[in-house]
Amino acid sequence: MNNPLTMTTDVVIIGAGNAAMCAALSARESGADVVVLEKSPESLKGGNTTYTHGSIRFAYKDAKDIQAIIPELDDEELKNIDFGTYAEEEFFDDMCRVTNYRTDVELASILTSESFPTMKWLTTHQIKFIPIYGRQAYKIDGRFQFWGGMVLESVGGGQGLVNKLHERALSLGIQILYESPAISLLTDDHGITGVVYKQNGIRKEVHAKAVIMASGGFHANIAMRTKYLGSNWDLAHTRGSRFNTGEGLEMALNIGALSAGNWSSAHAVGGDRYLPDFEEGFQRLSYPLGIVVNEKGKRFLDEGADFRNYTYAKYGKLILEQPNQAAWQIFDQKVKPLLREEYKGKKVTKVVADTLEELVNKMEGVDQEAFLQEMKEYNASIRKDILFNPNIKDGRKTNGLPIPKSNWANTIDEGPFEAYAVTCGITFTFGGLKINTKAEVQHNLYQSIPGLYAAGETVGGLFYSNYPGGAGLMAGSVFGRIAGENAAIFTREKMSEVQV
Ligand SMILES: Cc1cc2nc3c(=O)[nH]c(=O)nc-3n(C[C@H](O)[C@H](O)[C@H](O)COP(=O)(O)OP(=O)(O)OC[C@H]3O[C@@H](n4cnc5c(N)ncnc54)[C@H](O)[C@@H]3O)c2cc1C
Known part of the structure; x- marks a missing residue:
């Protein structure tokens, strides 16, 4: 008889914001069965991602690259727009410059070089973008001139992005459980075996070969804010999602995950x-x-x-x-x-x-x-x-x-x-978990924790003291995609081990 308190899947994803849903789509397209656990009710789905304008930073060479993302932009319309150019090197330099050269160069290099391919990948999942005329361009002599390396936003802003990612996930058979906060990670001597979560106060388990932590940071947790960011941060106004209260980080730290990045800044x-x-x-x-x-x-x-x-x-x-x-x-x-x-x-x-x-x-x-x-x-x-x-x-x-x-x-x-x-x-916190280039969470013994991945705000090491606008969504998409693909590969490898 089936136990109603446990279920089994290949990959569990904690959170249902941008990073989580990119991870879910990527794991699914790589062949894994995926369950998403989300703490919020469905009506408030999407975490901090919902509150964004959907402005997203990526490297591009010229207007042709923009057309590759928005095929509806015809040559006639392009005559009235000057997108300029934003090379990978410029994006990388911006990451270094605004973080006082503290950014993890390996991760920043992946973020910048994968930014354009990831934009194109998002369009394959029916995510649509438009130029940010209102906030990133001024009209000079009848022509829109863009500035600051950020030129596109998702149609419908953050809410539009979340809706599209969720629609796509459901159409691919990804299961999303709302009001289901993850409370701890299950492990054995070989790594991750699943997640404990609660539903209507009842403790349940989902067993899986891999888990992707994409539950955001701790900006909405006043005690953690004061503990890590320092005095007076309890007095700051809290923006965005009320659900980003840091449990995902604590769950991972509790099983020996290595912390990384700028925990005293946001x-x-x-x-x-x-x-x-x-x-x-x-x-x-x-x-x-x-x-x-x-x-x-x-x-x-x-x-x-x-x-x-x-x-x-x-x-x-x-x-x-x-x-x-x-x-x-x-x-x-x-x-x-x-x-x-x-x-x-x-x-x-x-x-x-x-x-x-x-x-x-x-x-x-x-x-x-x-x-x-x-x-x-x-x-x-x-x-x-x-x-x-x-x-x-x-x-x-x-x-x-x-x-x-x-x-x-x-x-x-x-x-x-x-x-x-x-x-x-x-808005969000910068400190998080240490990952490697495959988005595998690192243990404090400086090895990957088998089966544990992270993406989005949960990852530390990219942003220090400051941040280039639009890099939050891009980081979530790039490392979400990488985490999903690697979690699916890990799952397959684990299955073949069992069969041998
Ligand atoms: C007002 C505002 C405007 C912004 N504008 C932009 C912008 O235009 N461009 C940009 O790039 N960035 C912007 N940002 C930053 C951007 O929102 C984040 O960098 C990005 O959305 C983070 O994505 P994420 O998936 O990591 O986290 P989130 O989107 O916050 O998702 C985390 C999810 O995890 C869930 N969760 C938390 N704990 C648990 C648990 N225990 N169990 C299960 N689920 C859990 C949360 O409910 C949430 O749904 C903005 C942020 C705010 C608040």
Whole structure:
């Protein structure tokens, strides 16, 4: 008689976000039977992936490569788009540069070289992409010019990506169990033998030859945040999925997995100061067009250090370090038309005034005298001889300030002025499990744990202190695909051992 508390399959995948579903599709197409265990209810499926815009970073040579991913883009449409180019080497250099040369070069090399083939592979699974006209391009002389090495997003954003991955998985016979949190890994002397999970409070087991851990990081676990990231991280706003609370990492560490990467750091951005945790529309990312001040009325970061998608993930931490974990972004009418979509709408905490004196009067908690002095010095410091151009790092900078603004520096002198109240929001954590180039999780004896694989946020070693926008989804897809394929091969090898 069948035991209702146990089931058997080839590969179990823990989590049902982007990394997990890419692993599931890859394992399935390599011939394995696959069961996915997901902690959330079906209505909240997809983890952090659901909350993304679906923006994805990959290397490409030219517009022809983009056409290989979006065949619907015809030559006529391409005449109005300048995608530029983003070579594998540039992507690799970006990984090194933004992580202060700490990224695991073996993994970063696979991420960058496999990024384009993985995009094409995703299209074979009916995932569709479109150019990110709204957020990664400005229209100049009737032509869209893209910047920052990230040009495509999934149709329907993160939700669209999740829906398509899940539809595809179901059509290939992959079983997805919701409200089924994994609680521990089953092992014997030869490696992994399955997973213990709970359903309606009942302990169950799924026996398998391989397990892929793709359960995200620990950004939504306040105690782990404080333990690993340090003080005040409990006060950060929590973005994205409430289910990424680190159990997958703990389960693997409990059986001797090696930790890797930047456990004391996370992807964290500036966003609305008063929005509740997990609420969408948090981020405020047009700061390169204005300035950011703290409650002392002082600037504390270089708003124009680089393109937004190379600075936003590290600037949240700097806001967390300010008095009351708060700051204000200031803009004037010259740049208002260029502000991103998220600056509109009802859930936006902002004050507006005709003069800077009136503005700061409305900016609760800000030292008024110091702010007005800061504005005076900032406005006097701009290199007006250099032309403003938001599409390139224009070099239009400040002169002589203790904290420079290195690009896109404009005077803030055309009212009405606008100030947006921001705080730090944590998006995902950087620390994770050590994997090798086959996505096999490493043991603290520096060997692979037979049958255990990892992908996505669960993997450590790629991102340190900072992160190039769009690399999270790409990393999940690249290493999910690799993990799925290798788990399926491992399963076959194990079966042939048994038959011998
Ligand atoms: C608001 C926001 C915007 C973002 N925008 C972008 C973007 O545009 N581009 C980009 O590249 N990246 C973006 N990111 C980062 C991106 O979301 C992640 O890098 C990526 O989605 C992680 O994928 P993943 O599969 O590793 O994790 P997730 O998608 O988070 O999936 C992990 C899954 O594991 C499940 N889980 C957790 N514990 C268990 C357990 N014990 N048992 C079973 N299941 C479990 C969770 O419920 C979840 O479904 C954004 C993140 C957020 C929050």
